[in-house]
Amino acid sequence: MAKKPVTFMLNGSERAAFAEEGLNLLEFLRRAVGDLSPKYGCGQGTCGACTVIIDGETHLSCLTMAEAVQGRKVETASGLANGKVHPLQEAFMEHFAAQCGYCTPGMLMSAKVLLDHNPSPSRAEVIEAISGNLCRCTGYEPIIDAILATANTRRLA
Amino acid sequence: MRVESYNTLAEAARAMGPDAVFMAGGTLVMRDVNAGTSAGRVVRSADPALTEIRATGDGFSLGSGVTMARVLAHRDLAFLAPVARAVGGPQVRNMATIGGNIFAHHPYGDFAVALLALGARVVLAGQGGAKPLDDLLRERGRSGGTSPIVASIEVPRPRDPRAFGFVKVSRIKPKGVSVMSIAVNLPRDGGRMRGARVAFGAMGPAPLRASAVERVLEGQSLDAATIARAAQLASDGLDPPTDALASAWYRREVAGTHLRRLLEKMERG
Numbered sequence: 001m002a003k004k005p006v007t008f009m010l011n012g013s014e015r016a017a018f019a020e021e022g023l024n025l026l027e028f029l030r031r032a033v034g035d036l037s038p039k040y041g042c043g044q045g046t047c048g049a050c051t052v053i054i055d056g057e058t059h060l061s062c063l064t065m066a067e068a069v070q071g072r073k074v075e076t077a078s079g080l081a082n083g084k085v086h087p088l089q090e091a092f093m094e095h096f097a098a099q100c101g102y103c104t105p106g107m108l109m110s111a112k113v114l115l116d117h118n119p120s121p122s123r124a125e126v127i128e129a130i131s132g133n134l135c136r137c138t139g140y141e142p143i144i145d146a147i148l149a150t151a152n153t154r155r156l157a
Numbered sequence: 158m159r160v161e162s163y164n165t166l167a168e169a170a171r172a173m174g175p176d177a178v179f180m181a182g183g184t185l186v187m188r189d190v191n192a193g194t195s196a197g198r199v200v201r202s203a204d205p206a207l208t209e210i211r212a213t214g215d216g217f218s219l220g221s222g223v224t225m226a227r228v229l230a231h232r233d234l235a236f237l238a239p240v241a242r243a244v245g246g247p248q249v250r251n252m253a254t255i256g257g258n259i260f261a262h263h264p265y266g267d268f269a270v271a272l273l274a275l276g277a278r279v280v281l282a283g284q285g286g287a288k289p290l291d292d293l294l295r296e297r298g299r300s301g302g303t304s305p306i307v308a309s310i311e312v313p314r315p316r317d318p319r320a321f322g323f324v325k326v327s328r329i330k331p332k333g334v335s336v337m338s339i340a341v342n343l344p345r346d347g348g349r350m351r352g353a354r355v356a357f358g359a360m361g362p363a364p365l366r367a368s369a370v371e372r373v374l375e376g377q378s379l380d381a382a383t384i385a386r387a388a389q390l391a392s393d394g395l396d397p398p399t400d401a402l403a404s405a406w407y408r409r410e411v412a413g414t415h416l417r418r419l420l421e422k423m424e425r426g
């Protein structure tokens with residue numbers, strides 16, 4: 001199978017790797033680039049564990065062709081911590097918003113884009129923002145609380 | 158499998174063939190690619206015309222590659238916002254295109270249902286002129302040969318925003334798939350409905366018009382008696398499937414109730 005070179009920005013650094021024809025971005029990031037933070041849950045768009053941010057919008061990496069990110073900016077959960085953990089990660093720990101943790105990287109991506117666009121979301125807006133991310137452990141309440149708490153702390157800061 | 162990317166839509170259209178599938182947002186095509194069941198060639202295009210939104214004399218010309226998120230972000234398309242919001246979760250809406258929605262299989266195609274009720278017309282790549290979406294949906298999947306690429310969609314603006322109504326019935330909130338979706342466009346002239354259009358999704362092999370309901374509404378005012386008659390005929394001529402969400406029987410049974418509630422809500426204004 002032919003391989004195509006893909007050059008893109010990953011969490012602020014330029015990266016280049018080869019993608020087999022038709023390879024999805026999730027497999028590309030995990031296997032060719034070595035970023036293991038986006039998770040494989042379903043490969044069908046239903047679970048959201050593979051959520052990444054492309055040019056400021058959340059996308060499902062399992063349904064994105066790797067070559068489509070040529071020249072674009074991709075952000076993943078592994079880029080959140082910058083010297084110290086990101087306020088969202090801090091809040092997720094404090095509120096027990098991760099149990100098995102499999103949904104967490106995707107949840108963090110959806111939460112980050114929400115707070116970037118809307119610094120003081122309502123509870124309903126938080127629920128809407130994570131409606132494309134399934135969690136089989138927490139029952140969602142701790143996750144919603146963690147996101148709302150992050151917004152509150154930021155407002156006070 | 159081969160992936161071919163073309164700078165222009167015209168080139169992409171020429172590259173299509175019985176062994177090729179066009180990929181827009183990819184939310185459905187990539188599932189097949191991941192499963193190894195897609196067509197031998199996947200054709201893509203980065204033509205900027207695909208994502209153009211233009212106001213025209215009586216409405217809008219929307220590039221087929223416009224996403225649900227773009228529709229939601231556009232102030233003049235507010236009448237379509239409730240429809241775009243009904244499609245998937247946030248990530249899906251950032252990827253899913255309106256062109257792809259026209260070809261989405263059951264139970265998908267909620268946006269196409271609204272386009273059908275609004276009397277949208279489609280412009281095919283490499284072909285002049287626009288044709289009714291009705292015709293494209295009827296032909297969809299029937300021809301075994303090369304499938305056409307939709308370049309843009311012409312959507313008439315409802316003269317009165319209150320003339321357009323949409324509801325998606327699902328079991329999981331906020332992002333379950335459709336038990337059915339219903340869109341109605343009821344332009345009124347001196348209180349009487351003229352050119353009423355009613356469309357159902359997930360009630361047949363593709364979004365369908367409910368002609369019996371349209372006939373009942375035509376020329377009438379939207380009152381309790383008319384609504385009751387429309388509700389009675391709701392599933393007339395539709396061909397609902399049985400799936401994991403609901404049986405064909407159930408869909409027929411509840412179609413009238415959901416149509417009645419939507420019309421009553423519109424009557425209240």
Ligand SMILES: Cc1cc2nc3c(=O)[nH]c(=O)nc-3n(C[C@H](O)[C@H](O)[C@H](O)COP(=O)(O)OP(=O)(O)OC[C@H]3O[C@@H](n4cnc5c(N)ncnc54)[C@H](O)[C@@H]3O)c2cc1C
Nearest residue numbers: 045181182183184185186245254256257260261266267307
């Ligand atoms: C988790 C999830 C939830 C979803 N929820 C919904 C929902 O609630 N409602 C709903 O309606 N859909 C839903 N979908 C289905 C899908 O996302 C949408 O229907 C979407 O609009 C399809 O567009 P796309 O650009 O992703 O299509 P693609 O996957 O790119 O293409 C889909 C089909 O359309 C054809 N096609 C695409 N563009 C064109 C064009 N311009 N001309 C000709 N043919 C074309 C393709 O060849 C293919 O057959 C969901 C999907 C997922 C994964």
Ligand code: FES
Nearest residue numbers: 041042043048062
């Ligand atoms: S792995 Fe992408 S949505 Fe589940």
Ligand code: FES
Nearest residue numbers: 099103135136137
């Ligand atoms: S913490 Fe286990 S799936 Fe969410």
